[in-house]
Amino acid sequence: MLLPSLENLACFEAAARTLNFRTAARAVALSPAAFGQRIKQIEEQVGAPLFERTTRRVQLTPLGLAMLPRARQCLAIAEDCLRTAMSPAPAPVELTLGTRFELGMSWIVPQLGKLTRRRPELTLHLYFGASDDLLRRLHDRSVDCAVTSARWSAASLAAETLHEERYAFVASPRLLQREEFTRPEHASRHCLLDIDATMPLFRYLADQMGGVGRFAFARHRWVGLGAAMKTLVLAGEGVAVLPLHMVAAELRAGKLRRLLRSAVLARDHFRLVYRRDDPRSALYAKLAESLRAAPIQ
Known part of the structure; x- marks a missing residue:
């Protein structure tokens, strides 16, 4: 189906509004002959007359009356489209950001108000999940981007670096009063707490000290x-490597103590991860800029 041009729709609307072809032709800056040709073209596309014309008057046909509201709607949408394209204000956009529970609640949720004021065009929805879940959801497109320090090898993902993530090997003073932990051999007296059996957090220490096998x-x-x-x-139920931002206040207050203080733990980075084929990379760069401006507490 060949669609009518916006110019022809504008001519039809002007004729319907004025019911006078000469007046309508002046309104759209066309000669009467050119205007008449435009009306003829749109009537040929419709396949029926839109106006009843005599030497004394012009009237809309029933088909013309039925078509007029939609023609005006099309012209209004086209005008709004042009106005939006010419406006300096960014178009509204919605993103679903995946994050780990702890990081989201301690860092991202408190920043939502500031992010809204800084990027008023952006509505940010949140999804909370484990790191591997976030990466899966990036691949199946149920989240648009994710903040994580998890490693990945998929070439389909890209990232913006946010903040360095540092770690501390810690225990409660109450536990250390019962059993010291000043050498790797003292692990035999303690319970190690971690996320899962792969020991993703403890490896930030163990891999720097010869591997997990050194700690029994x-x-x-x-x-x-x-x-x-x-x-x-x-609660004194075990020892653990935890992100420093999670335990910094407790370390300062003496509620937790660092273990193996001479050991150097590996570091990582939080990244804003998104799909490489997502055309909104510039938007993710702006979001990353806003997140970098907010220190992790």
Whole structure:
């Protein structure tokens, strides 16, 4: 189906509004002959007359009356489209950001108000999940981007670096009063807390000290969340490597103590990860800029 041009629709609307072809022709800056040709073209496309014309008057046909509201709607949408394109204001956009529970609640959620004021065009929805879940959801497109320090090898993902993530090997003073932990051999007296059996957090220490095999812990407990690890460490239920931003206040207050203080733990970075084929890379760069402006507490 060949669609009518916006110019022809504008001529039709002007004729319907004025019911006078000469007046309508002046309104759209056309000669009467050119205007008449435009009306003829749109009537040929419709396949029926839109006007009843005599030497004394012009009237809309029933088909013309039915078509007029839609023609005006089309012209209004076209005008709004042009106005939007010419406007300096960014177009509204919605993104779903995936994040780990602890990081989201301690850092991203408190920043939502500032992000809205800084990027008023952006509506940011949140999804909370584990790191591997976030990466899966990026691939299946159920989240648009994710903040994570997890490693990945997929070439289909790209990232903007946000903040460095540092770690601390910690225990409660109450636990250390019962059993010291000043050498790797003392692991045999303690329970190691971590996310899961791959020990993703403890490896930031172990890989710097010869590997996990150097530490023969009495027990292991996998609790799924850094927040759960922190709660159990504070209760004296075990030792753990935790992100420094999670335990900095407790270390300052003496509620937790660093273990193996001479050991240098590996560091990582939080990144804003998104699909490489996503055409909104410039938007992710702006979002990353806003997140970098907010220190992780």
